[in-house]
Amino acid sequence: MRFIVQKFGGTSLVSQDKRDIAVSRVIQAKQEGYAPVVVVSAIGRAGDPYATDTLLSFACSGNTELAPRESDLLMSCGEIISGVIMAATIQKTGCPAVFLTGSQAGIITDCEYNEARILRVEPEYIMKHASAGKIVVVAGFQGVTQQGEITTLGRGGSDTTAAALGVALDAAWVDIYTDVEGIMTADPRIVEDALPLENVTYNEICQLAHEGAKVIHPRAVEIVMQKGIPLRIKSTFSGGPGTLVTSQGEMQNGSIDITRDRTVTGITYISDITQIKIIADTITDKIDFQKKIFKSLALAGISVDFINVHPDVILFTVKNTDVSKAVQVLDNIGISPQVLPDCAKIATVGAAMTGVPGVMAKIVEALAREQITILQSADSYTTIWVLVKKEDMEKGIRALHREFRQQ
Incomplete structure (x- = not known):
């Protein structure tokens, strides 16, 4: 059997006509000779009756606080409802289908409620049903511990389910169906002429996802990358080719060589963060000083990002929601930071930017033309980051998109 894993997000399943379109994609895959395994998210988004956030809001009304174990039991319900309805919709076409919970599908996780990690997949039950000619529908976002406790995989968990099943079944493809055309060169809500990307590498999409692009969860990409399973991000509704995610070597050996096509793949962003600056020019034991800062923040459960450590100054960012707590932690160890919010x-x-001279120069020039001040910068072999004021963010994204789309 040649398996294909097809994951459908909640917006693809929110109404009967949309579910019918999703089912047509499944039937098409079966007609092409694949054995489809369908992974579903909960139906809709916050406010829709069976969306995960809606269920949580209902359960927590009146200031009720759920324990993590009970929270996972509740959150798993949305995907079960969605999966049962999806299987019934497939059956209506005359194709046999069966629905499996994460537990029944063999998704074995650790014991971290709300943020469980998949330890292994035992796909024998899936393969048994597929061998009998059935289309298997699996609840995304959920698994089970070795002790039989239901767990959920955190935000983007249905993507992770699809990726893990793709690897366990040695699938030909993992298709992530959404309500957009694929990965875009920038957020189309900010950049009107943003374009869909035909191909990206695993590393690029991981970086885009980690830095704010919300089309796929980076953990899912990391899973399929380990076995080289091709990933396609497609629109449920247009039937277009979407974006192919694969290795750089495969892309170069195929019809498109990205090293000649583009230096920059896309522009993305994370907003609502605060820069914290600590001056250390009068500190004698700078190593101990630096260690005390980051250890104190870590013990307080505060995640820091965009870290620049120099002998006389330390810069980093935290989420806006963590600023008060971070300042209090630093004050408790005798440090008064400078805080730049928003x-x-x-x-x-x-x-393809690795080893290419002039990329940072173009970034600086593009932002300078818009009179945008760079507050911090950092780089890796695939990414250059700049910190700006939030009021300059959209203007900066558009400026960088114009600069690199002209390549």
Whole structure:
């Protein structure tokens, strides 16, 4: 059997006509000779009756607080409802189908409620049903511990389910169906002329996802990358080719060589962050000083990002929601930081920028033309980040998109 894993997000399943379109994609895959395994998210988004956030809001009304175990039991319900309805919709076409919970599908996780990690997949039950000619529908976002406790995989968990099943079944493809055409060169709500990307590398899409692009969860990409399973991100409704995610080597050996096509793949961003600056020019034991800062923040459960450590100054960012707590932690160890609220991190991502001179120069020039001040910068082999004021974020994204689309 040649398996194909097809994951459908909640917006693809929110109404009967949309579910019918999703089912047509499944039937098409079966007609092409694949054995489809369908992974579903909960139906709709916050406010829709069976969306995960809606269920949580209902359960927590009146200031009720759920324990993590009970929270996972509740959150798993949305995908079960969605999966049962999806299987019934497939059966209506005359094709046999069966629905499996994450537990029944063999998704074995650790014991971290709300943020469980998949330890292994035992796909024998899936393969048994597929061998009998049935289309298997699996609840995304959920699994089971070795002790039989239901767990959920955190935000983007249905993507992770699809990726893990794709690897366990040695699938020909993992298709992630959404309500957009694929990965875009920038957020189309900010950049009107943003374009869909035909191909990206695993590393590029991981970086785009980590830096704010919300089409797929980075953990899912990391899973399929380990076995080289091709990933396609497609629109449920248009039937277009979408974006192919694969290795850079495969892309270069195929019809498109990205190293000649583009230096930069896309521009993305994370907003609502605050820059914290600590002056250390009068500190004698700078190593101990630096260690005390980051250890104290870590013990307080505060995640820091965009870290620049120099002998006389330390810079990093935290979420706006963590600022008060971070300042209090630092004050408790005798440090008075400078705080710059409402910043945004813009990421310029491209696997082909490694070793290419002048990329940072173009970023600086493009932002300077818009009179945008760079507060911090950092780079890796696929990404250059700049920190700007949030009020300059959209203007900066558009400026960088114009600069690198002209390549």
